[in-house]
Amino acid sequence: MNNVLLRVEDLHKRFGDLEVLTGVNMTLDRGHKTAIIGPSGCGKSTMLRCINFMETPSAGHVFLDGELFGEKKSGDKYVRMSEKELATQRAHVGMVFQGFYLWPHLSARDNVAIGPMKVRGMDKREANELADAMLEKVHMSHKVDEYPERLSGGQQQRVAIARALAQQPKLMLFDEPTSALDPELIGEVLNVIHELANEGRSMVLVTHEIRFAREVADRVIFLHDGIVVEEGPPDRVIDNPEHERLRGFLRQIVEH
Amino acid sequence: MGAFFQQLIDLGGPLLLGAGTTVAITLASLLVAIVLGLLLALIRLLGITPLNWIIAAYVEVFRNTPVLAQVFIIYFSLPYLGLSIDPFPAAVIGLGLNGGAVLCEIFRAGLNAIHHGQREAALAVGMTPWMSLRYIMLPQTWRITLPPLGNYAIALLKDTAVVSAIAAPEIMFWARNLVTSTFQTTFVYILAALLYFCLSFPLARLVERFERRQRAWQ
Numbered sequence A: 001m002n003n004v005l006l007r008v009e010d011l012h013k014r015f016g017d018l019e020v021l022t023g024v025n026m027t028l029d030r031g032h033k034t035a036i037i038g039p040s041g042c043g044k045s046t047m048l049r050c051i052n053f054m055e056t057p058s059a060g061h062v063f064l065d066g067e068l069f070g071e072k073k074s075g076d077k078y079v080r081m082s083e084k085e086l087a088t089q090r091a092h093v094g095m096v097f098q099g100f101y102l103w104p105h106l107s108a109r110d111n112v113a114i115g116p117m118k119v120r121g122m123d124k125r126e127a128n129e130l131a132d133a134m135l136e137k138v139h140m141s142h143k144v145d146e147y148p149e150r151l152s153g154g155q156q157q158r159v160a161i162a163r164a165l166a167q168q169p170k171l172m173l174f175d176e177p178t179s180a181l182d183p184e185l186i187g188e189v190l191n192v193i194h195e196l197a198n199e200g201r202s203m204v205l206v207t208h209e210i211r212f213a214r215e216v217a218d219r220v221i222f223l224h225d226g227i228v229v230e231e232g233p234p235d236r237v238i239d240n241p242e243h244e245r246l247r248g249f250l251r252q253i254v255e256h
Numbered sequence B: 001m002g003a004f005f006q007q008l009i010d011l012g013g014p015l016l017l018g019a020g021t022t023v024a025i026t027l028a029s030l031l032v033a034i035v036l037g038l039l040l041a042l043i044r045l046l047g048i049t050p051l052n053w054i055i056a057a058y059v060e061v062f063r064n065t066p067v068l069a070q071v072f073i074i075y076f077s078l079p080y081l082g083l084s085i086d087p088f089p090a091a092v093i094g095l096g097l098n099g100g101a102v103l104c105e106i107f108r109a110g111l112n113a114i115h116h117g118q119r120e121a122a123l124a125v126g127m128t129p130w131m132s133l134r135y136i137m138l139p140q141t142w143r144i145t146l147p148p149l150g151n152y153a154i155a156l157l158k159d160t161a162v163v164s165a166i167a168a169p170e171i172m173f174w175a176r177n178l179v180t181s182t183f184q185t186t187f188v189y190i191l192a193a194l195l196y197f198c199l200s201f202p203l204a205r206l207v208e209r210f211e212r213r214q215r216a217w218q
Ligand SMILES: Nc1ncnc2c1ncn2[C@@H]1O[C@H](COP(=O)(O)OP(=O)(O)OP(=O)(O)O)[C@@H](O)[C@H]1O
Pocket: A015, A018, A020, A038, A039, A040, A041, A042, A043, A044, A045, A046, A047
């Protein structure tokens, strides 16, 4: 059986005149974790958002589990899927944002349960049980009835992770999940992500936490000026970088 | 003293009847205004330029002309197009169109107050754009817009007085009739004002409660 879960092929993304991605390739095997690092504005978020078609790539293709993602082939042309078809595919990809984006009118449990209910048509009791189980995974069982405004940033992000887990996704995308957090709250979120990684989940993780990337990821991609400048296992990319730009980037991060 | 009460009953009866019509016009126009305003606000979200212009023009025209003129134009002009129209529906259409313009802006502000990340998070879990609107955006919009919506309803209740000008049988219409027949000008208008107060005051308290609750949410 083919072990490739995600394949990103020659991805380009342009915003008007600004070329953000100019031909990015990556492959993620099932159960593997790739960390994307790179300076601010180099297109890390854009790349992640193109993977689940939150942004439509200007060129290139994404394949999830062997299937073309977000597009359909008609003849030899590729056309974007309808929003409905796209939603069905996105349900297989969990996404965790830098800004959490919990829905403030719903309790922690409802934030997690509403997706399974509305997207998969699960009944309320079953969805609540699933939500409680996912909240337990992120160590938030004591706050299931709390509303987002009454949770700390770290707690909100953990609920957001539970919300993505409830999709029972094939792939998890994390976009700088700890960048918006106070330093003392970063640990609890990284711990949760670490535990998920140990369960053998497949993930793509954009992060500035280099030490964390080295612990969790089996592959690191250094993105710069819209292309992959260097990639490989963390002990090579992080400990023995080849490119001067990557060395400069790592030095800068260590100094902070 | 007995004469006073007799007078109160003679004048109060028709005014109360008018109050029923005032409430009916208010509720019907409010319904038209909410449906229209929400629809227009949602269409504007689609970002289709020509439609945006049309809606923006509609909003500006209706917000920058007197509602009395709008009601007159509907009541007196539609018959020229071969559509005769009664005062009551003319009043509801006029106030409803006017309210649609006001509420379009209120709903738009409410929708724009929600961070776009909320919608993205909804799409990310596999919701369709419609689901994200239905389960994520609209419930929050509703919360945000409830106080301004309530204030609009209070203003509307009092604005219905203008439709007495096309003889819709509401409070002010009856008041004017009673004044012509009894010459009790001051007494009749004080009674009429009192009726508006009795309708409006509880509504104002309700809006205040919404506002307090909203502050607690934030
Ligand atoms: N919707 C958009 N419209 C126009 N330009 C955009 C848009 N989204 C991103 N950009 C631009 O694309 C470039 C890459 O942005 P992106 O958010 O992908 O960077 P990043 O690597 O995630 O940076 P950071 O580390 O600061 O999060 C930036 O110059 C940004 O201003």
